[in-house]
Amino acid sequence: MTPATLPAPDVFPVGHVPQGLRPLMQALAGAAIALAARIARNGLEEHLGAAAGINSDGDAQKALDVIADGLFMAAARAGGVAHYASEEQDRVVDLGPGDWALAIDPLDGSSNIDTNVSVGTIFSIYPVAESPEASVLRPVAEQIGAGYVIYGPQVALVCSFGQGVQRYVLDPDAGAFVLADPAVILPVEAAEFAINASNYRHWPSPVRAFVDECLAGTEGPRAKNFNMRWIASLVAEAHRIFMRGGVFLYPADQRKGYEAGRLRLLYECAPMAFLAVEAGGGATDGLRDIMAMTPSGLHQRVPFVFGSRAKVARVAGHFAGQV
Missing domain, CATH: 3.30.540.10 (Fructose-1,6-Bisphosphatase, subunit A, domain 1)
Known part of the structure; x- marks a missing residue:
């Protein structure tokens, strides 16, 4: 073929x-x-x-x-x-x-x-x-x-x-x-988050704070145990989240080439944000709603967090200093 x-x-x-x-x-x-x-x-x-x-x-x-x-x-x-x-x-x-x-x-x-x-x-x-x-x-x-x-x-x-x-x-x-x-709805409650933990030392402090509170489990501020996932395929991560909830994080970090995030706004973040919002979830770069953005170039990269609404809001709250 x-x-x-x-x-x-x-x-x-x-x-x-x-x-x-x-x-x-x-x-x-x-x-x-x-x-x-x-x-x-x-x-x-x-x-x-x-x-x-x-x-x-x-x-x-x-x-x-x-x-x-x-x-x-x-x-x-x-x-x-x-x-x-x-x-x-x-x-x-x-x-x-x-x-x-x-x-x-x-x-x-x-x-x-x-x-x-x-x-x-x-x-x-x-x-x-x-x-x-x-x-x-x-x-x-x-x-x-x-x-x-x-x-x-x-x-x-x-x-x-x-x-x-x-x-x-x-x-x-x-x-x-x-x-x-006919009506996919993002589960509200889920005990999973997806991020590449090998880059912990490079992350901004709000991302480390969110991950730290998840890893603290029942003894931490969330009073709940979480599982961490990472497949290195956005579609695979997304499909799991749409099926059983959770949150995906691909933040900007201190490495060269990652200062503005790695995923492309036009080809990856925009469509996933559209789907997440339509399914009752949310999407942000940490500070801004992805759905409120306009690409400045075909291959513009941005930090990306999407998934169940409460978890996306929790990440955004860390960036805003409200957690």
Whole structure:
């Protein structure tokens, strides 16, 4: 299957999708199904984790990064997208006439390809604007849809169009997604938080304070035991949080290249924030609501905290000195 080959249409139930976005969601779902099949055969005909160069923002690319970008660009063109902004591209690609702009991380978590850990795709949809850059460098709150696909033991597509969050599961026998949950709600209570603890010494003091109180367990100020998680795949972390609650933290820190955070506002934080808020949760950089931001550049990085509302507020409270 070549990167430009997509399955037949009607692979995604569109009942919860606005009428104008239905062709695009069918196309994106088709690309996700094709990519899932490719991932499942990693190591048989090809090595998808092989180095494939460096992308425009200085990150190492894997073969699967390039394949995924080609698949989703083809899907975007077929689905009526005029402006395609990808983490793997150095500019917004003009695909020709269309009604929509798509901002996408085609393959999140690519460092995990060869370890058989879940990877994913993250995307945001905007109405087309007067220029490619204007279509995506706009307030995060102007998203009209967002979602992610997780390629794991179960392939799932989680998305929202501003009226709640829906979860779909790929039926491998039918080769199509099936609606599994029409109203995903982030659990309010959870005893998990996700952060890369190896960077503790580099974190700002509010992040260390939050983690310290969680690690103190029943003897600490939270009077509760917590479990710490870290998968190094944003989509995998997000899916666990949407299924059973908790909070994810990827703060800025003192290391070179991490001073402003590491995750990209346009391709990762904005769509996850949209989903979190629609599911009853929240998202912040510690001081500012992610949904109130506007990207200043295609690859702008920001600190990122999202998940259950009370836990996000607790982290923000540490930054504000109110805890």
